[in-house]
Amino acid sequence: MFTLDQIRSFIAVAEELHFGRAAQRLNMTQPPLSRQIQKLEKAVGVRLFERDNRKVVLTIAGTAFLEDARSLLGSAEQAPITARRVARGQAGLLRIGFTAASGFSILGQLLAVVEDALPDVDIDLREMVTREQLAALSAGELDIALARPPVDHKHFSSRLLQTEALRLVAPERHPLTELERPIEGKDLSGMPLIMYSPLSARYFYDLAIRHAPIQHGNVAHTVSQIVTTVSLVAAGRGVAFVPESASRLGIEGVRHLQLPASADHAVELHAIWRRGQRNPAVHVLLDAVAKNSTFDAPKA
Amino acid sequence: MFTLDQIRSFIAVAEELHFGRAAQRLNMTQPPLSRQIQKLEKAVGVRLFERDNRKVVLTIAGTAFLEDARSLLGSAEQAPITARRVARGQAGLLRIGFTAASGFSILGQLLAVVEDALPDVDIDLREMVTREQLAALSAGELDIALARPPVDHKHFSSRLLQTEALRLVAPERHPLTELERPIEGKDLSGMPLIMYSPLSARYFYDLAIRHAPIQHGNVAHTVSQIVTTVSLVAAGRGVAFVPESASRLGIEGVRHLQLPASADHAVELHAIWRRGQRNPAVHVLLDAVAKNSTFDAPKA
DNA sequence: CCTCACTGATGCCCGGAGTGCATGATGTTT
DNA sequence: AAACATCATGCACTCCGGGCATCAGTGAGG
Known part of the structure; x- marks a missing residue:
């Protein structure tokens, strides 16, 4: 197998078409460069340059190999840069x-x-x-x-x-929407409530419990996704606690009602x-x- | 800059996640392999493996570098194959x-x-x-x-x-099309002839000369392309010599007429x-x- | 808690590959 | 014919990569 140094040498000679100048460009002398090219040709298995004592030309195979050599060297130079960028999180x-x-x-x-x-x-x-x-x-x-x-x-x-506020969502024209004040826990007494699963939606389950201690029997449904909750409310299945941003869902037929100040950043x-x-x-x-x-x- | 051998070593270690086994796979002993990886890391400028005395894992940068390393090595192995194929004309x-x-x-x-x-x-x-x-x-x-x-x-x-036959092409309903025999040079006497340029279409010029010695004055046009010739004939500007395959052009309004046997492979x-x-x-x-x-x- | 086994790192030495200098071989130019 | 230009080759030296022996740290098991 060849060396990347040999690839570099090859590219220099292919560009200069002159061993002496190529060697100069590579900061070395001409003899070792000649040998490197010979080794490369042996490794590749093909004559890459047609050279007599007067001129150097790429063979057809050499021309083809030059393309690959350039891209190889380019990749070899790019790979460490990429790795460093990844290491820096960029x-x-x-x-x-x-x-x-x-x-x-x-x-x-x-x-x-x-x-x-x-x-x-x-x-x-x-x-x-x-x-x-x-x-x-x-x-x-x-x-x-x-x-x-x-x-x-x-x-x-x-x-x-x-942080965002917790709100109560109710169907339009629901009695609670008549109240012109924050909804309190006791207002919900006896009303069907869309409740969260204590397993899959533990956080909202706890929030709901804190704001409306549940009486046995008023849980209409148990869900784990906010979208489902609002949809069920829109369908008139009950009321539910949702984060403020749920109003962005744009689901029709519901009203988002304020809760006491304690829910503002809940x-x-x-x-x-x-x-x-x-x-x-x-x-x-x-x-x-x-x-x-x-x-x-x-x-x- | 790193070496392709170091890339090979890196890939082996990344795949085995074990210096000893990787070394075995590379047909070498573990110590030089450790050093090669250290050198590679220095060349790349990033730690590629997180290793304590119990386990070896790729870092994020190492994972990214592994991709590049694989493609680099793949290209390095492919390039000589391509060059050899080019050299063989394949x-x-x-x-x-x-x-x-x-x-x-x-x-x-x-x-x-x-x-x-x-x-x-x-x-x-x-x-x-x-x-x-x-x-x-x-x-x-x-x-x-x-x-x-x-x-x-x-x-x-x-x-x-x-080789193909030389033919004479004439407009449909031209008097020559009435003749039920090969056309000879003397049949063309006095007829307008579409002629070839002796510079750009020397070959057909010579052929035409040979089959119908030109009298001064019967050259209607001088062209250098067969297609132009047949088009002019179709337009009624004269008759012309064309290769047999010109009938494939499918130009309407012309008849292809036989010449003497001497023109068969002309x-x-x-x-x-x-x-x-x-x-x-x-x-x-x-x-x-x-x-x-x-x-x-x-x-x- | 101590010991052992396992794993990667390090010290040391040797052989080989790469480099530079000097020179050869060959074709071109003057 | 001589001088020049250019790539190839011989030779000595240096340095890199590899193997062997060993160290150092950690986890498992008695």
Whole structure:
């Protein structure tokens, strides 16, 4: 097999068509250059130059080999540059998990920041519920998660990205929409409630419990996705707690009602990554997010 | 700069994730392999493996570099193969010149042979008159010409590819079409004749002269392309000599008339190449043409 | 808790490949 | 015919890469 140095030598001779000048360009003397070319020709198995004592010309095979040689050398020079960029987090792949709800609140802004700060990083987006994201982080299948607390800080680090208000969503013309004040827990007494699964949507389950202690029997449905929740409300199946940004879904036939002030920043979204995280792009992204204005709660 | 051997070593370690086994696969011992990887990391400027005394894993940069390394090594292995194929004439580029007339007689069959015998050879086709082709051959701008005699055998070699009959083409309902016998020179006495340029179409000029000695004054036009000739005949401007295959042009309003037997194989087409020709594909093509049935004159 | 086995890193020496200098072979120019 | 130009070759030296022996750190098992 040949050497990259031989490739470099070959290119120089092919361009100069003169061993002496090529040697000069390569900062060496002519004799070893002649020998390198001979070795290369032996390795390739073809005569690359037609040379007598007066002139040097590329053979047809040499012309063909020159193309490959140039691209080979180009790749050889590019590869380390790429590797260094990846090491600095300026290139490579970033696998981002997100919950369906964060998809219509923060994801757009976040991707704009990524586009700007990490133009050469490929982004792999995967929608999963919080629990799945944490499992994927542990398995090394995800670099960063956009998910809900709680976070196990033994294995993960996190940063609060955004808070938004919790709201109550009710069908249009529902009695609650008549009240011209924040809805309180007792207002919901006896009303059918669309509830969250304590397994797949633990965070919203807990939030709902906190704002409207559930009496046995008023849970109309149990779901795990915000979109499903709002759709069921629109269908008149009950009322439900949703984050403020859910109004962006644009589902017709529902009203978003205010809750007491305690609910104003109740819904948190965190960026979460595994401790001992290997992908430098994660930290570049986090830094970019930190510098780049805060991600405010969306105005409905 | 790194070495291709280091790339090979890196790939082995990346695949085995174990220096000992990788070394075994590379037919070497572990210590020099460790050092090669260290050198490679220094050359690339990035740590490629995260390794403690218990396990070896690729870093993110290493993962990125592995892709480039594989393609680099693949190219390095492919390049000599390509060069050897080019040297044997099985790949590369073949620049073929042809006259407009050969375009509608032999070119199709020839290209079919090329396709079959030289599948990996790129074909560059250029239409030129014979004189231009010979000049292009001399200048090294053409590898092979499909052209008419005479050939200067001091500088060129040639092979007869095809002979076809010379015919007379006349407008429909022309008095000559009434004759139910081969047309002779004296039949043309006083008739307007579409003649060829002695400069650009020397071969057909000579043929025409031989079959119908020209009296002063009966040359209606002087052209250099068969297509132009037949078009002028169709327009009623006169009669002309054309090769048999010109009937393939499908130009309406003309009749192709037989000449005496001496004209039956009068039109020759040769493959011509420069002596000391460098492109091996030329000879591969000529051999393929020789083996592959003769190129018969087209049946009108 | 200690020992052993495993794994990658390091020290040392040797053989071979690459380099430079001097020179050869050959064709061109004056 | 002599001088020149150009690529090839002989020779000595240096340095790189490889193998052998060994070190150092870690996890498993008694």
